[in-house]
Each structure stands twice: as C-alpha cells, then as structure tokens.
Amino acid sequence: MKVLFTTSESVPFLKTGGLADVAGSLPIYLKKEGVDIRVVMPLYSKIEEKYRRKMDYIGYFYVDLGFRHQYAGVLSYKYKGVIYYFIDSEYYFKRDKIYGEVDDGERFIFFSKAATILPKFLDFKADIIHSNDWHTGLVPLYIEDFKKGDSFYSDIKSVHTMHNLKYQGVFPESILQEVAGLSRDYYHEDGLKYYDNINMMKAGIVYSNILTTVSKTYAQEIRYHFFGEGLEGIINKHSGKLRGIVNGIDYDEYNPKTDKKIAKNYTLKTIRNKKQNKLALQEKYGLPVDETVPIISMVTRLVAMKGLDLVRATIEELLQEDIQFVMLGTGDREYEDMFLYFQNKYPDKMAARVYFNEDEAHLIYAGSDIFLMPSMSEPCGISQLISLRYGTIPIVREVGGLKDTIEPYNLYTGKGNGFSFKNFNAHEMLFTIKNAIFIYKDKNNWNNLVQSAMNSKNDWEKSSREYIDLYENLISN
Numbered sequence: 001m002k003v004l005f006t007t008s009e010s011v012p013f014l015k016t017g018g019l020a021d022v023a024g025s026l027p028i029y030l031k032k033e034g035v036d037i038r039v040v041m042p043l044y045s046k047i048e049e050k051y052r053r054k055m056d057y058i059g060y061f062y063v064d065l066g067f068r069h070q071y072a073g074v075l076s077y078k079y080k081g082v083i084y085y086f087i088d089s090e091y092y093f094k095r096d097k098i099y100g101e102v103d104d105g106e107r108f109i110f111f112s113k114a115a116t117i118l119p120k121f122l123d124f125k126a127d128i129i130h131s132n133d134w135h136t137g138l139v140p141l142y143i144e145d146f147k148k149g150d151s152f153y154s155d156i157k158s159v160h161t162m163h164n165l166k167y168q169g170v171f172p173e174s175i176l177q178e179v180a181g182l183s184r185d186y187y188h189e190d191g192l193k194y195y196d197n198i199n200m201m202k203a204g205i206v207y208s209n210i211l212t213t214v215s216k217t218y219a220q221e222i223r224y225h226f227f228g229e230g231l232e233g234i235i236n237k238h239s240g241k242l243r244g245i246v247n248g249i250d251y252d253e254y255n256p257k258t259d260k261k262i263a264k265n266y267t268l269k270t271i272r273n274k275k276q277n278k279l280a281l282q283e284k285y286g287l288p289v290d291e292t293v294p295i296i297s298m299v300t301r302l303v304a305m306k307g308l309d310l311v312r313a314t315i316e317e318l319l320q321e322d323i324q325f326v327m328l329g330t331g332d333r334e335y336e337d338m339f340l341y342f343q344n345k346y347p348d349k350m351a352a353r354v355y356f357n358e359d360e361a362h363l364i365y366a367g368s369d370i371f372l373m374p375s376m377s378e379p380c381g382i383s384q385l386i387s388l389r390y391g392t393i394p395i396v397r398e399v400g401g402l403k404d405t406i407e408p409y410n411l412y413t414g415k416g417n418g419f420s421f422k423n424f425n426a427h428e429m430l431f432t433i434k435n436a437i438f439i440y441k442d443k444n445n446w447n448n449l450v451q452s453a454m455n456s457k458n459d460w461e462k463s464s465r466e467y468i469d470l471y472e473n474l475i476s477n
Contacts, residue, residue: 001034001035001036001127001128001468001471001472001475002035002036002037002124002125002126002127002128003030003035003036003037003038003126003127003128003129003130003471004037004038004039004040004115004118004119004124004126004128004129004130005023005026005027005037005038005039005040005130005132006039006040006041006112006115006129006130006131006132006136006139007019007020007022007023007039007040007041007132007135007136008041008042008098008099008108008111008132008133008135008136009023009041009098010023010024010039010041010084011023011024011025011253012024012051012079013041013047013048013051013077013084013086014041014044014046014047014098016098016099017163017164018163018164018214018247018380018381018382019132019133019163021247021249021250021382022132022163022214022247023039023041023132024079024250025248025249025250025253025460026247026248026460026463026464026467027039027082028079028080028081028082028250028460029248029459029460029461029464030464030467030468031080031081031082032081032464033464033465033468035468035471037082038082038083038084038085038124039082039083039084039085040084040085040086040087040115040118041084041085041086041087042086042087042089042092042093042111043073043075043086043087043088043089043093044093044095044098045090045093045094045095046098047086051077054077055075055076055077055086056075056076056077057073057074057075058074058075058076058085058122059073059074059121060072060073060074060088061074061114061117061121063110063113063114063117064181065106065109065110065113065179065180065181066177066178066179066181070089070091070092070110071088071089071091072087072088072089072110072114072117073087073088073089074086074087074088074118074121074122075088085118085122087111087114087115087118089110089114092106092107092110092111093107104169104171105169105171105172105175105179105200106175106179108134108135108136108138108169108200109138109175109179109180111135111136112131112135112136112137112138112139112142112200113138113142113180113181115129115131115136115139116129116139116142116143116146119152119156120150120152120153125152125156126156127155127156127157127471127475128156128157128158128159128471128474128475129143129156129157129158129159130158130159130160130161131158131159131160131161131204131208132160132161132163133161133162133163133164133167133201133204134167134168134169134199134200134201134204135169135200136204137160137169137200137201137202137203137204137205138180138182138200138203138204139158139160139204140158140160140203140204140207140208140209141182141186141192141203141206141207142182143156143158143207144158144207145182145183157209157210157474157475158207158208158209158210159208159209159210159211159212159470159471159474160204160205160208160210160211160212161211161212161213161214162201162204162205162211162212162213162214162222162379163213163214163379163380164379165201165222165227165228165229165231165379166229166305166377167201168194168199168200168201168202168229168230168231169199169200169201170194170195170197170198170199170200171197171198171200172197172198173187173193173196173197173198175198176192176198186203190206190234190237191203191206192206194230199231201231202231202234205231205234205235205238206234206238208241209241209474210241210243210470210474211235211238211241211242211243212242212243212244212245212470213242213243213244213245213379214244214245214246214247214379214380214401215244215245215246215247215379215380215400215401215403215404215405216244216245216246216404217244217399217400217401217403217404218244218378218379218380218400218401219242219243219244220244221377221399221400222235223235223236223239227377243470245463245466245467245470246380246401246404246405246463247380247382247385247401247463248385248458248459248460248461248462248463248464249382249385249386249389249458249459249460250459250460251389251459254362254365254386254389254390255389256274256366256389256390256391259362259366261358261359261362261363262277262280262362262363262366262367263276263277263279263280263281263363263366263367264276264277264280266366268391268451268454268455271391271447271450271454274366274367274390274391275291277363277366277367278291278295278367278368278369279291279367280363280367281295281326281363281364281366281367281368282295282324282367284360284363285326285351285353286347286351287324287326287348287349287351288324288348293322293323293324294322294323294324294369294370294437294440295323295324295325295326295367295368295369295370296318296323296324296325296326296368296369296370296371296372296433297325297326297327297328297364297365297368297370297371297372297392298311298326298327298328298329298371298372298373299327299328299329299361299364299365299371299383300327300328300329300331300373300383301329301330301331302329302330302331302332302335302336302339302354303331303332303335304332304376305375305376305377305378306331306373306374306375306376307373307374307375307376307397307424307429308335308338309376309426310374310424310425310426310429311372311374311429312335312338313426314426314427314429314430315338315342316342317430318430318433319342319346319349319350321434321437322437323349323437324348324349324350324351325342325349325350325351326350326351326353326364326368327339327350327351327352327353328353328355328356328357328360328361328364329353329354329356330354330355330356336352336354339352339354340352340354365383365386365387365389365390365392366390366392368387368392369392369393369440370392370393370394370395370433370436370437370440371383371384371387371392371393371394371395372394372395372433373394373395373396373397373402374395374396374397374421374429375396375397375399375400375402376397376399376424377399377400378396378397378399378400378401378402379400379401380400380401380404381396381400381401381402381405384396384401384402384405384406384418385405385458387453388405388417388418388453388454388456388458389454389456389458390454391450391453391454392453393409393417393418393419393436393449393450393453394406394417394418394419394453395418395419395420395421395429395432395433395436396418396419396420397420397421397422397424397429398420398421398422402420403420405456405458406418406419406420408420409439409449409452411439411445414445414448414452415452416449416452417449417452417453417456418449418453419432419433419435419436420432
C-alpha cells in the first residue's frame with residue numbers, strides 16, 4: 001500500500017499546532033506497520049539549517065496558476081525511516097510568517113496542486129493521497145479534476161482529515177479560476193461555494209473519498225451548529241463517509257524515562273523522582289519551593305476556544321486555595337494581560353510566561369501535579385495525552401477528544417485517569433478543581449490516580465491500525 005500524506009507543517013521541521021505532531025508521528029507508526037507512506041510539506045525558510053543542509057535535491061517541475069508558471073523544487077529528508085518531501089518555492093515560502101500572509105490562498109493552492117502533481121513527478125503511484133485541514137483541502141478536488149485527462153490519477157483515492165474546523169481557508173470566488181485553474185462548475189452550494197466565496201476545507205469535505213476527524217466525539221459534535229462552524233450542513237450531507245480516529249502522541253518524544261528536557265528522569269517505578277521536576281519548576285519560575293503544594297498548570301494558546309473565560313471568572317477564587325498556578329503560552333492580549341495581572345497580584349502563587357518554549361513545556365508536564373484543559377471546543381487535544389504520560393493529572397471539559405481520552409476518577413472504585421466536568425460553566429470547573437485538590441491530599445488515592453494516568457495507552461499503535469483498515473477498505477472498494 002502506497003500513501004502520500006500532505007501537510008502544511010510537521011515536527012521536527014516546523015510546528016505551529018497539533019497538525020505538526022500528527023504529521024511527525026502517525027506516518028512513522030504506519031511505516032512500521034508496512035505502509036509505504038511518504039510525507040510532503042512546504043520548504044519554509046524558517047526550517048532550521050541543520051535540516052536543510054541534509055536534504056537531498058531531487059529535481060523540479062512547474063505549476064501553472066493562472067498566468068503564473070511557478071517553479072516547484074523537490075527535496076527529500078528521511079526522518080525515523082519515513083521520507084519527507086519538501087516543495088521549494090521562494091516566491092511562496094520565503095516569508096517571515098508561516099500563515100497569515102495576504103496571499104495565503106494562492107500560496108496553499110500552489111502547494112495543494114504541487115502536492116497532487118508530485119507522485120507523478122516521482123513515479124510514486126500512490127493508492128491514497130491523504131490531505132489535512134484547509135491548507136491541502138483542494139488536493140481531493142485536484143485528484144478528481146486530473147482524472148478527467150490523465151490516467152495516472154484514475155485509481156488514486158483520497159482521504160481528508162479535519163483537525164480543526166475553526167480554520168477553513170475562505171477566499172474570494174475569483175481565485176477559483178484565476179489562480180487555481182479550476183472550472184466554475186465546482187462553484188455551487190454542494191461544491192466550493194461558501195457565502196459568495198470559496199472554502200478550501202469544504203473542498204476536502206466534498207471531494208474526498210473518505211473524511212476523517214481526530215476523535216470519535218468530535219466527529220459527532222461537528223454535525224451540530226455549535227461545533228460545525230457553519231459547515232455542519234455539508235458535513236451531514238457527507239456523514240456516510242465520516243470517521244473519527246483519535247490522535248496519539250509520539251512515545252519516544254514524550255517519555256519521562258528518557259526526556260532530556262526535564263530535570264530528573266523517572267518511571268512509574270521511580271515516581272518519587274517526579275518531585276525533583278516540581279522543585280526545579282518552582283525554582284525556575286520564582287515560586288516558593290515546596291513539594292507539598294499542588295501545582296496546577298496550563299500550556300496553551302490563549303484564545304477563547306481553550307476555555308479561558310472560565311479561568312478568568314474563577315481564578316481569583318482559585319488562588320485563595322493552597323496551590324500554585326503555572327501558565328505557558330501566547331495568544332489574545334486580553335488573556336495575556338489577565339495572567340500577568342494575577343502574577344503581579346499573587347507572585348507566590350502564579351507564574352505566567354507569555355511566550356512558548358518547548359523545553360519549558362516539557363518541564364511543566366513533568367513538574368506539575370494537575371493539568372487544566374477547560375476547552376470550549378477541542379477536536380482531539382494533545383496536551384492531556386502528554387500530561388497522562390508524565391503522571392500529571394488532567395482536568396478537562398467533556399468535549400471532543402478530551403471526552404474520549406479522559407475517564408473521570410471514581411474515588412470509590414479507583415477507576416479513572418483524570419477529572420472532568422460537562423457544562424461550559426465556570427463554577428462547575430472550579431468545583432472539579434477543588435475536588436482534585438481534595439483528593440491530592442490523600443496520597444494513597446492520588447498515587448493510584450497517577451498510576452492509572454501513566455498506564456493509559458495513547459501512542460499511535462491502535463489509531464494507526466484504524467487508519468490502515470480505513471485505507472485498505474477504501475482501496476478494495
């Protein structure tokens with residue numbers, strides 16, 4: 001089985017969100033299972049030189065976009081056994097920003113078309129091309145369009161994964177013919193049309209053979225208005241091909257036994273060493289060094305979707321408890337200012353770091369006791385899976401992948417790997433946090449909970465098998 005996986009980002013080369021984690025880990029597990037999978041992404045100028053200088057130049061081809069005849073260089077790099085291809089275009093990808101440029105529509109139309117041409121250029125007859133999010137949403141459409149005049153594409157099937165419906169790639173209708181070179185026949189309500197614009201995520205939904213998203217619960221949620229982000233109608237129309245497969249994490253990257261980014265390595269058998277990370281975290285962030293005080297942490301984008309309005313409504317009351325609170329992340333100014341205000345007001349209880357640093361994130365996962373994710377919407381979530389791996393207990397809202405991966409702790413049966421609350425309600429969240437703090441003081445129960453968390457299995461083994469089954473069924477039908 002041959003698969004080309006198209007993505008706008010991937011670790012270790014470049015990351016802005018969870019898609020990069022998926023693109024940097026799922027193909028590796030699929031490769032171990034015998035799938036001939038290869039990955040393609042743009043060659044951004046921000047990719048570090050240590051990777052660029054080890055890439056092999058393969059060749060080039062040209063992509064026609066309206067009146068433009070654009071160069072597309074092809075380089076390759078092998079990462080953990082998987083070949084990653086990079087589409088080189090200084091015109092589109094030598095930029096200060098990865099996303100948010102005025103010509104993002106043209107940039108990712110170029111990449112989508114180049115990624116669709118790539119297997120023919122390489123003579124890599126893929127059985128499936130797997131696209132992800134809006135940036136490659138046109139790939140399934142290009143496959144169908146190319147089939148009309150090129151027999152190379154006649155047997156190629158497409159899978160499209162929606163990682164986050166919040167971002168859809170909506171651009172003026174004129175871009176369809178003038179840049180994408182696609183017929184206006186695709187511009188209708190059951191095609192690309194979206195409020196007199198085109199919608200590239202919608203293209204992936206409509207023209208893919210199989211549509212997936214990143215948790216079973218989210219696959220159901222997006223069929224309703226609140227989570228559907230205006231696409232619930234077309235999703236329901238194509239619900240027969242919709243599947244939910246929960247994401248995993250790379251257990252080599254996130255491993256408290258071998259992690260070089262934390263202060264002291266540990267396993268479940270040496271869990272006492274976890275407290276050394278707590279002490280190191282307190283010292284690094286200028287908090288009183290005290291192993292008995294529970295640390296609640298957040299590593300997050302500071303946006304409303306992450307449930308920060310619930311935090312804002314209750315943080316004053318929460319900080320009256322005997323706790324410490326650590327936050328790492330950037331985002332909307334109102335939330336950055338909120339955390340900085342409470343850091344100044346409660347310097348012995350709050351440490352707000354309004355930036356992102358991967359090494360510090362690892363130390364927070366290892367050094368905290370409780371990890372807070374009160375999301376309004378969360379397609380899958382990666383942070384709760386990482387915190388489980390490090391024996392840091394998640395508190396989550398029962399939404400999307402958070403609901404699928406966190407089982408609420410039952411004090412009487414001892415079952416569960418975290419805490420959860422159902423409604424988007426600030427005091428329901430606060431009650432859940434206070435309950436966790438109460439159980440934290442009972443060391444026997446807390447140790448059982450930590451054991452359950454660390455024994456949770458959230459690598460890609462099970463989910464990669466689900467993808468393989470999906471691929472095989474698609475090819476055979």
